[in-house]
Amino acid sequence: MWFLNLELRQALYLCPSTCSEYTTGEGIPKDKDYEPQTICEHLQYLFALLQNSKRRYIDPSGFVKALGLDTGQQQDAQEFSKLFMSLLEDTLSKQKNPDVRNIVQKQFCGEYAYVTVCNQCGRESKLVSKFYELELNIQGHKQLTDCITEFLKEEKLEGDNRYFCETCQSKQNATRKIRLLSLPCTLNLQLMRFVFDRQTGHKKKLNTYIGFSELLDMEPFMEQKNGVYVYELSAVLIHRGVSAYSGHYIAHVKDPQTGEWYKFNDEDIEKMEGKKLQLGIEEDLAEPSKSQTRKPKCGKGTHCSRNAYMLVYRLQTREKSPTVEVPGSPYDFISLEWLQKWLDESTPPKPIDNTACLCSHGKLHPDKISVMKRISEYVADFFYRRYGGGPRLNVKALCKDCVVERCRILRLKNQLNEDYKTVTNLLKITVKGNDGFWVGKASLRSWRQLALEQLNEQDEDAEHSNGKMNGNAQNKDESNEEKREEEEELNFNEDIVCPHGDLCISENERRVVSKEAWKKLKQYFPKAPEFPSNKECCSQCKILEREGEENEALHKMMASEQKTSLQNLFHDKCRPCLGSWPQETDELYIVSQFFVEEWRKFVRRPTRCSPVSSVGNSALLCPHGGLMFTYASMTKEDSKLIALIWPSEWERIQKLFVVDHVIKIIRTQAAGADPESALYDSEPKLCPECREGLLCQQQRDLREYTQATIYIHKVVDNKKVMKDAAPELNVSSSEAEEEREENKPEGEQDPDFNQTNGGAKRQKISHQNYITYQKQGIRRSTRHRKVRGEKALLVSANQTLKELKIQIMHAFSVAPFDQNLSIDGKILSDDTATLGSLGVIPESVILLKADEPIADYAAMDDVMQVCMPEEGFKGTGLLGH
Numbered sequence: 001m002w003f004l005n006l007e008l009r010q011a012l013y014l015c016p017s018t019c020s021e022y023t024t025g026e027g028i029p030k031d032k033d034y035e036p037q038t039i040c041e042h043l044q045y046l047f048a049l050l051q052n053s054k055r056r057y058i059d060p061s062g063f064v065k066a067l068g069l070d071t072g073q074q075q076d077a078q079e080f081s082k083l084f085m086s087l088l089e090d091t092l093s094k095q096k097n098p099d100v101r102n103i104v105q106k107q108f109c110g111e112y113a114y115v116t117v118c119n120q121c122g123r124e125s126k127l128v129s130k131f132y133e134l135e136l137n138i139q140g141h142k143q144l145t146d147c148i149t150e151f152l153k154e155e156k157l158e159g160d161n162r163y164f165c166e167t168c169q170s171k172q173n174a175t176r177k178i179r180l181l182s183l184p185c186t187l188n189l190q191l192m193r194f195v196f197d198r199q200t201g202h203k204k205k206l207n208t209y210i211g212f213s214e215l216l217d218m219e220p221f222m223e224q225k226n227g228v229y230v231y232e233l234s235a236v237l238i239h240r241g242v243s244a245y246s247g248h249y250i251a252h253v254k255d256p257q258t259g260e261w262y263k264f265n266d267e268d269i270e271k272m273e274g275k276k277l278q279l280g281i282e283e284d285l286a287e288p289s290k291s292q293t294r295k296p297k298c299g300k301g302t303h304c305s306r307n308a309y310m311l312v313y314r315l316q317t318r319e320k321s322p323t324v325e326v327p328g329s330p331y332d333f334i335s336l337e338w339l340q341k342w343l344d345e346s347t348p349p350k351p352i353d354n355t356a357c358l359c360s361h362g363k364l365h366p367d368k369i370s371v372m373k374r375i376s377e378y379v380a381d382f383f384y385r386r387y388g389g390g391p392r393l394n395v396k397a398l399c400k401d402c403v404v405e406r407c408r409i410l411r412l413k414n415q416l417n418e419d420y421k422t423v424t425n426l427l428k429i430t431v432k433g434n435d436g437f438w439v440g441k442a443s444l445r446s447w448r449q450l451a452l453e454q455l456n457e458q459d460e461d462a463e464h465s466n467g468k469m470n471g472n473a474q475n476k477d478e479s480n481e482e483k484r485e486e487e488e489e490l491n492f493n494e495d496i497v498c499p500h501g502d503l504c505i506s507e508n509e510r511r512v513v514s515k516e517a518w519k520k521l522k523q524y525f526p527k528a529p530e531f532p533s534n535k536e537c538c539s540q541c542k543i544l545e546r547e548g549e550e551n552e553a554l555h556k557m558m559a560s561e562q563k564t565s566l567q568n569l570f571h572d573k574c575r576p577c578l579g580s581w582p583q584e585t586d587e588l589y590i591v592s593q594f595f596v597e598e599w600r601k602f603v604r605r606p607t608r609c610s611p612v613s614s615v616g617n618s619a620l621l622c623p624h625g626g627l628m629f630t631y632a633s634m635t636k637e638d639s640k641l642i643a644l645i646w647p648s649e650w651e652r653i654q655k656l657f658v659v660d661h662v663i664k665i666i667r668t669q670a671a672g673a674d675p676e677s678a679l680y681d682s683e684p685k686l687c688p689e690c691r692e693g694l695l696c697q698q699q700r701d702l703r704e705y706t707q708a709t710i711y712i713h714k715v716v717d718n719k720k721v722m723k724d725a726a727p728e729l730n731v732s733s734s735e736a737e738e739e740r741e742e743n744k745p746e747g748e749q750d751p752d753f754n755q756t757n758g759g760a761k762r763q764k765i766s767h768q769n770y771i772t773y774q775k776q777g778i779r780r781s782t783r784h785r786k787v788r789g790e791k792a793l794l795v796s797a798n799q800t801l802k803e804l805k806i807q808i809m810h811a812f813s814v815a816p817f818d819q820n821l822s823i824d825g826k827i828l829s830d831d832t833a834t835l836g837s838l839g840v841i842p843e844s845v846i847l848l849k850a851d852e853p854i855a856d857y858a859a860m861d862d863v864m865q866v867c868m869p870e871e872g873f874k875g876t877g878l879l880g881h
Contacts, residue, residue, distance in 0.1 A: 001253050003050050004234075004255060005107065005256075006322050006324050011092075012047060012103075013044065013048075013324065015040045015044065039067070039087065040091055043088075046060055048326045056269075068875065074245075075873060076194070076872070077237065080878070081133075083873055083878040106185065107185050110130070110187070111182045112128075112129060112180050113128045114176065115177055116157070116174055117175050117176075118167065119173040120165065123165055134151060135151075136150075136189055136192060138191050139192075139206060141210065142209065142210065142296065143212075144212040144311070152178050152221055154176070156174075180221055183315070185315045187218070188310060189310065189313065190310055191311065192206075205242060205244040207307075209295060209296055209305065211298060211302055211303070212303055215233070216232075216233070217230050217231075228316075228317075230316045231314060232314050233279070234253065235251060235254065235311075235312035236253075236279045236310075237249070237250075237251050237309060239307055240307055250265045250282055251263075252279050252280065260272075261279070280304070280308035281303075282307050332393060333357075333397060334393075335352065335371070336372055336373045350387075352390060363397055363398065363400075363402070366398065366402050366403055369398075413452065416448060416451055416452065420448045422520060426514055429514055434533050435515055436514055437518040437532055439513050441495075442495045443493050444513075450525070451524040454524065491528070492521070492525040493525065496510045498537075498541045500540050502537070503531045503535050503536070504538065505538060552606075555602075555606040559606035565652050568649050569645065575643065575644055577644065578634055586666060587667070588665050589644070589646075589662070590664065594616070595612065598612050599612045612657065615658070615660065618660050621663075621684065624689075625687075628690060629641070629686075644665075662683070664683050665680060666680070668681065705797050705842050709794060710795055710844045711846070712808060712848050713845060713846070714812055714848045715848065791812070793808070796835070797835055797840075798834050798835075802832065808821075817851075818850050819851075820848070820849040821849075823839065828840075
């Protein structure tokens with residue numbers, strides 16, 4: 001919350017460092033890390049990391065240690081805020097810069113007065129006091145404004161509580177109230193959820209709903225009405241939990257620069273938008289025993305919460321939020337690619353080469369800032385002394401001429417917007433007769449974007465005309481060439497040019513525009529192909545279209561004949577099965593399942609798919625021409641890779657397709673013998689060597705996989721329960737995705753697949769063939785279908801069980817030490833073991849049994865109260881001042 005207060009952040013950045021190495025510009029010695037010394041430096045360091053680092057979260061351990069806080073004991077966050085702000089104000093009071101010295105008062109400090117009026121003489125006594133937050137009673141109230149009204153209401157001083165009047169020199173009846181004199185830029189409103197229970201002698205939490213709006217007008221509550229007092233909600237601090245002695249703190253904070261809301265929950269940060277934007281709403285860690293009151297309905301711009309304990313409002317202004325930069329000493333720009341190679345340390349660094357980032361004027365190109373890294377002048381001196389190279393690009397290196405040119409392009413872009421409106425209106429006019437011009441519909445949809453690209457051509461040319469970046473010139477030139485080819489494909493109105501350079505025949509892809517509209521478009525695209533509306537379309541394309549229609553008709557007829565001729569091949573149920581060999585034949589033929597699937601696609605959609613011309617049985621054979629599967633494996637794990645064919649149907653297949661290899665299974669048995677005593681043989685014979693290599697490779701794949709999917713079942717009382725999967729960990733099992741995966745050769749799904757090396761030489765041959773038949777589309781296993789209550793995680797064989805538990809924690813909100821995992825009845829307990837060594841293979845299903853947390857919060861509160869007497873922040877650095 002403090003980090004997103006830009007004024008506070010800027011003031012802290014301006015606070016000078018006590019570190020002598022930084023103040024002299026000598027940098028930090030290489031044998032020690034930067035260590036903040038003062039409270040201000042700790043906060044500076046945290047803010048700089050939050051602003052500039054790419055980390056998912058920042059660990060504030062150094063800050064916590066400097067304050068002497070005990071992380072094992074939960075404290076009141078609002079009390080911490082108040083004490084720390086007081087400490088910070090005291091620390092900054094010694095600063096010379098008034099913007100730094102007074103930042104806490106300016107941002108958070110307001111004034112109110114305790115006013116007492118004597119009923120007898122009317123004398124008014126006023127005691128002015130500063131405040132950093134308003135503490136509001138919520139008991140008996142439903143709206144925030146009611147709480148503020150009660151805070152300011154008059155109190156009668158009567159009876160034993162009468163007021164001694166200085167004028168009357170005696171005790172008199174009187175009235176007392178608080179008057180708000182001034183409000184700070186940041187208004188902290190403390191909702192008093194934690195109250196003292198006189199019956200038990202302990203604190204308790206009020207879990208009642210309070211409504212609050214995104215805009216708060218404080219003018220009705222002020223003594224002086226002539227100021228600006230409209231505030232915008234900027235943060236909601238939440239205590240999740242039903243008890244005053246336990247729970248969890250969360251913050252909902254608005255980014256002042258983007259206006260977007262974020263939820264900060266320890267190391268988990270989530271943008272809140274759409275239905276998620278329910279400020280102050282968090283489920284309790286455990287529901288209390290008594291039934292809760294139902295959440296009241298909230299209108300637009302209002303929110304209700306029973307867990308919000310502090311609301312932060314910012315004064316509404318028309319001024320744009322300031323841009324806050326982390327301050328630093330003089331700096332140089334250096335090639336990010338060179339720096340990455342230097343950090344790699346696998347090869348000696350070459351001299352620094354910044355030439356690829358220069359514009360045509362020899363200075364730093366504005367578009368190249370993203371591929372440069374800003375480093376301190378001290379570090380740059382070290383690099384150039386040791387490695388040489390250049391040119392050096394310091395703070396003045398950014399090219400002014402290129403920035404001016406960019407401004408010129410921006411002016412042209414503004415004109416383009418006006419012309420875009422004009423052309424849009426001209427396109428609404430119906431063209432009569434032959435006075436118009438044909439324009440591609442796709443070109444019309446994107447003409448403004450195409451024009452913008454032309455305006456940027458000079459910048460692009462300047463970018464491409466530069467030299468290499470540390471020896472990578474060839475790849476850069478190739479990428480530029482590809483980019484130019486793409487741009488050539490996207491030239492205006494070329495979407496209606498046929499391959500023969502004439503007007504395309506499809507009228508659905510083009511429309512007629514008026515002369516005026518065409519004239520305006522030609523100003524931006526003078527070289528665009530021009531087709532008057534009376535222009536005939538391409539005669540060669542007409543001939544090809546007729547031929548295409550004839551081919552479609554031919555394919556339909558072919559598909560119909562093949563389907564009729566091969567009915568058994570089309571229907572799985574009509575095909576023979578090895579598990580129950582049919583008695584009417586002693587031989588069956590084999591084709592790959594991939595051939596069957598491709599043929600079925602053509603038969604089902606003959607106009608969209610190409611006809612299948614060959615069987616392609618070589619995919620089932622090894623390089624020596626031997627069969628890769630045993631009879632036993634074809635009845636079990638390899639049954640999904642092959643299709644069995646009746647002899648009669650095989651004869652028709654040989655007439656319809658090119659057959660490269662005949663593969664068949666032959667049964668032999670003595671006359672009258674028991675069918676179970678039959679022997680089975682194959683032609684060609686099994687190749688034992690390659691079969692063994694294939695099995696070894698399959699086992700290796702199971703042990704060396706990367707980014708494979710496994711499934712987690714959470715079990716409660718031996719029943720599976722459904723939870724929403726974390727989006728970044730969930731793997732979709734939609735039909736569309738499965739269809740896409742079916743069309744992908746399995747060997748190409750894993751980016752590391754071809755990096756796996758075979759073991760012995762004979763395995764290497766088998767591995768080669770294994771890849772070959774996989775690339776031709778044969779799949780080893782079918783995709784596991786997720787069922788209700790499962791979550792899919794992406795894992796690798798070399799990650800540890802502990803790392804998997806962390807993934808499970810994010811997906812199921814179960815801490816690693818509460819997870820009991822098992823696979824196939826075996827308990828997984830060694831956190832340091834890899835998943836591969838534990839027998840976790842792709843498509844595995846792991847059962848998760850979670851140890852449940854303590855449910856009896858009342859009992860836990862009693863333990864906390866007896867064992868842990870409350871001492872607040874006693875003994876910490878917060879009370880040192």
